[in-house]
Amino acid sequence: MSLNTIVLFTIGLNAYALLLIYLRSWLYRVPVYRPMVKNFALSVLPLALFLALAIVLVLTVGFVSRALGIVVGAAGFAVWLLSLPNSGYLITELNQNHRREDEDVPLWYDIIAVLTFAMSGVVNTVLGVLAVQLTFALIVFGDSNSALRAAPVRAMPIVIILLVSIGIYLGRYLRLNSWDVRSPRRMWNKLREHFDSRRSVGNFLLFCATHTVFLLLIYGLIAGPLLEAVATTPDLVTDG
Template structure:
C-alpha cells in the first residue's frame, strides 16, 4: 500500500508541471521577440518581455502562498495578498497589447500577430493560474461562495487596472511613487461615473470577458478531474 500524498506534496508536483508548461510557452514568446529584433534590427516589441515579467509577479506570489504552511502562511497572507492584488492586473493587461498590431516593414503581419497573441495567452494563463490559487485560499477559509465573490471582484478590479494602465498610463508602482495623482484620477471617475463612460465600459466589458474565460477554464479542469475519477 502506497503512502498517502500530502496536500503540500500534491501542490508542489502540480505546480512544477504547470511551471514547466508555462515556462515553455513564455520561452516561445521571448524567442519570437528575439527573432523579431534580429529580423528588423529594432527593439520595438522588446517591451513585451517586460510585460511578461510583470505578469509573472502575481503568479510567483500566489505560488509562494500555496507552498507556505501554518503560521508562515498566516503571516504572509495580508502583505502578500495586497501585493498580489496590486500586481495582478499586469497579467491580463497583456491582452491589450493587441492594440500594437499593425503592418510594419521588415516582418510579416502574421508573425507580429503570432508574437502578440502568444504573449497575451501567457498573460491570461498566468492570471487564471494565480487567481485560482488565491480563490482556493479564500474558499478554504470562507467557503465556495466567498471564493467566487473574491474571484469576480478581483477580475473587475483588474479590468479597472487595465484601463488605468492602458489609457491613463499608470503603473503598479505609482501607488508608491505617484499616489496623489493616481488617487485623484480614480476618485474623479468614481464620484463622476457618467463623465467617464469609457472607464466603466472598459471595466465592465473586460471584466465580464475575463470572468467568463476564467469560469470556462475552471469548468474544463473540473470536467477532466471527474472524467479521470
C-alpha cells in the first residue's frame, strides 16, 4: 500500500463518516447531533495543522534560515501534538450517548455510523503519526531510506500514541481540551481532584494501556507495510 493510497482512503473514510452524521438527520427526521460534528472537525484539525506546518517550514528554511525553521518546527510540533488526541478521541463516541429514547433511528444505523466515525478518528491519528515519523526521519537522518530503521524513528510512534491515549482519557473523563494548557493551575486542580484514589489511578493506567496497544496495532497494520517497504528499498542515490 502506497502513501497516496492511504491518504485517499483516509479522505474517503472521513467523508463517509460525515455523510452518515447528516444522512441520519435527513433519513429519520431528527436533529443533527452537533457535538459529533464538532468532534469531527477537531479530528481532522491535526492533519490540517501538519499540512500548514509543512508549508511554513519549507518557506522558512528555504527563504529565511534553517535555525528559524527549527524553532518554528518545534513550536508547530508542540501545537500539533496537543491537538492530536482530538482524533483518537472519536473512539469514545462508541458509547452511543447521542441516542435518544424518543427517536426512531434503528440501532443498526447508529452502530455503523458511529463505528465509521470512530475509525475515521483512529485512521486520522495513524496518518498524522506516520506523517510526523517520516518527516522526523527526513529532517534528522537525511534522505537515506535506512533512516526509518533508526531507533529514535521506530520509537516515535510508541511515544506519541501513548501520549495520545493519555490525552483521550483527560478529554473524556476530566473534560480537558487542548487549549486548557493555557490554564495550568486549573488543569492541576482537576488532575489532583480526579486522581484522589488508587481506583482512579488504576482505571487511568488500564485505559491508557488498552488504548495504546489498540492504536499501535492499527498503526502497524496500516503504516507497517509501507514503512518496511521504504526502509528495505535501496537508496536512490548511493556513493560512487
